[in-house]
Structure formats: C-alpha cells, structure tokens
Amino acid sequence: MDISIVIPLLNESESLVPLHKWIHKSLEKGKRDYEIIFIDDGSSDDSWEVISQLALSNTNIYGIKFSKNFGKSQALHAGFKQAKGAYVVTMDADLQDSPEEILPMIDLLIDQNLHLVSGWKKKRFDSILFKNLPSKLFNWAARKVSGIQLHDFNCGLKVYRQLVIKNIEVYGEMHRYIPVIAAHAGFDRIDEKIVQHQARKFGRTKFGADRFLKGFLDLVTLWFINGFGKRPMHFFGFWGTVMLTLGFGFTLYLGLDKIYFNPKGRLITQRPEFYIALTTMILGTQLFIAGFLGEIMIRYKREIKRYNITKTTHEQNP
Numbered sequence: 323m324d325i326s327i328v329i330p331l332l333n334e335s336e337s338l339v340p341l342h343k344w345i346h347k348s349l350e351k352g353k354r355d356y357e358i359i360f361i362d363d364g365s366s367d368d369s370w371e372v373i374s375q376l377a378l379s380n381t382n383i384y385g386i387k388f389s390k391n392f393g394k395s396q397a398l399h400a401g402f403k404q405a406k407g408a409y410v411v412t413m414d415a416d417l418q419d420s421p422e423e424i425l426p427m428i429d430l431l432i433d434q435n436l437h438l439v440s441g442w443k444k445k446r447f448d449s450i451l452f453k454n455l456p457s458k459l460f461n462w463a464a465r466k467v468s469g470i471q472l473h474d475f476n477c478g479l480k481v482y483r484q485l486v487i488k489n490i491e492v493y494g495e496m497h498r499y500i501p502v503i504a505a506h507a508g509f510d511r512i513d514e515k516i517v518q519h520q521a522r523k524f525g526r527t528k529f530g531a532d533r534f535l536k537g538f539l540d541l542v543t544l545w546f547i548n549g550f551g552k553r554p555m556h557f558f559g560f561w562g563t564v565m566l567t568l569g570f571g572f573t574l575y576l577g578l579d580k581i582y583f584n585p586k587g588r589l590i591t592q593r594p595e596f597y598i599a600l601t602t603m604i605l606g607t608q609l610f611i612a613g614f615l616g617e618i619m620i621r622y623k624r625e626i627k628r629y630n631i632t633k634t635t636h637e638q639n640p
C-alpha cells in the first residue's frame with residue numbers, strides 16, 4: 323500500500339460521498355495505491371451507514387466505529403494503528419481540506435527527505451473575530467513554546483512517513499501537536515506547504531472558541547511532559563529542595579535569634595517568619611512526595627488506548 327488516508331469524523335454523513343469521489347479523482351491521476359480509513363467518532367447521524375455502503379463498493383475503504391465520542395486524538399490513534407501505507411495522510415471529513423493537495427505534499431516529503439509535511443491554510447474562509455484572529459494568536463504561542471516554526475498547527479491536512487506515526491503516541495487532546503510529539507521523538511525534519519482552504523458546505527464546526535485556550539494548556543502540559551515526564555523528581559525535587567532550604571533557613575534564624583540575641587522578645591509563634599518557615603517546609607515536603615509518586619508511576623507502562631471500537635467494515639459478523 324502506497325498511501326493511507328486517515329479521516330476522523332463526527333456527524334459528517336453529507337460530506338462522505340463527495341469526499342470519497344474527490345479523493346478518488348485526485349489520486350487516480352497519480353496512479354497510486356491507496357486506502358481510506360474512516361473513523362466514526364461516535365456520530366449520532368447516519369455517518370456509519372454511509373461508511374458501510376462505501377466500504378461495500380470499494381475494498382480500499384476501511385471503517386472503524388467508536389462506541390461513543392472519544393475525541394479526535396483517539397480517532398487518529400486508531401487510524402494510525404490500522405494504516406498500512408508508506409505515506410500516511412490525515413485530513414478532515416468536512417470538505418474543507420482539498421485531496422488535490424495530497425500528491426504535491428507527498429512529493430515535497432520525498433524530495434526534501436522530510437519526516438512530516440504540515441498544511442498551512444494561509445487564506446481562510448472562517449470568521450475573522452472568532453477563528454482567524456484567535457488561531458493566529460494560538461499558533462504564535464505554539465511556535466514560541468515548542469520551537470517548531472509552523473504557521474498552522476491546527477491544520478488537519480498533514481502527510482507523514484509510516485515510520486513516524488508508528489512510533490509516536492497521540493493521546494488526550496494532543497492531536498494539534500503531533501509535529502511537536504514527532505520532533506521530541508527524533509522525527510524533526512518538518513516542513514509546511516500552503517494549501518487551499520475550502521468553505522464548509524454541510525453541517526457546522528465541532529470546535530468552539532474554547533479550543534484555543536484548551537490548546538494552549540495542552541501545549542504547556544506537553545512541554546512539561548517532554549521536559550520532565552521521564553524524570554519528575556528533577557522538577558519537583560529541585561523546587562522541593564528550594565522550599566525546604568528556605569524553611570530551615572528561617573527556622574535556624576528564629577532559633578538563634580531567640581536563644582542568643584533576643585531571649586525576652588516575642589514568642590517565635592508570634593513572628594511572621596515562623597509561618598513563612600512552616601509554609602515553605604510543608605510545600606517542600608509535598609513537592610518531594612509528588613516527585614516520588616511521579617517516579618513510581620512512570621515505572622508502569624501507561625495504556626494509551628482510550629476508546630472502544632464497536633464495529634469495523636471488515637468484520638465477518640458485524
């Protein structure tokens with residue numbers, strides 16, 4: 323298999339048939355073997371029925387149905403696990419990503435010997451106030467925090483080598499940061515290509531304005547995990563040591579001052595330094611405990627799978 327196209331979706335039944343035709347028409351020119359993997363992320367419309375009919379008419383279509391909505395990251399995780407192509411493409415099902423960009427992006431990946439090519443929707447057909455401006459601010463913050471110079475982290479249209487997607491783990495809500503995850507895993511030859519953005523034809527967007535705040539918080543989490551995920555005691559132990567040192571320092575000062583310099587003065591418990599010492603020692607102890615617990619937890623392999631598949635289109639007894 324040359325190309326695997328992974329398409330997560332939620333309530334996009336109207337878009338699936340024209341999307342399939344568009345992909346077939348675009349890839350037919352390049353004479354490439356391809357498969358399309360649709361992941362129905364708990365749709366409440368008849369998306370699964372449409373996928374099932376498409377799979378009956380085309381053996382290169384593979385469908386996966388989740389028992390409920392688990393999120394785009396889990397849908398991509400399931401699609402990556404199933405993908406067999408040498409090059410893996412991700413795209414959205416809402417017809418806003420153009421399949422005609424797939425072959426040029428793969429050519430760029432091969433010519434520049436890259437691990438990953440990300441789409442850049444430079445000209446967008448979205449609301450300026452509620453999508454374009456927040457998206458620009460979010461992408462600016464993502465570039466500063468991650469160090470990866472992409473203009474559009476949220477673009478669903480991306481092309482990967484199979485080696486990349488088989489060796490990274492997409493979990494939580496980290497689908498926006500697959501390039502960051504890939505770079506931290508050693509797949510750091512990353513570039514981007516300007517792609518066409520289409521206006522939505524059916525339905526409505528599944529993401530609200532709060533996705534940018536959540537995305538930034540996820541980025542901070544990703545930064546911490548990549549920096550200290552395998553050595554949490556380095557972070558918590560450092561700040562625990564700082565707090566304990568401050569606490570013992572204030573305690574020593576209060577004790578010496580009371581014994582040698584001001585024996586008839588105020589009680590130690592009446593001085594503000596006492597409460598500073600007490601607070602910092604408690605915080606320092608808690609940070610050390612957090613570090614120890616983190617070290618214990620990382621000794622157990624974390625299970626990434628967070629979804630339940632109820633059906634696939636290739637089941638013998640669906």
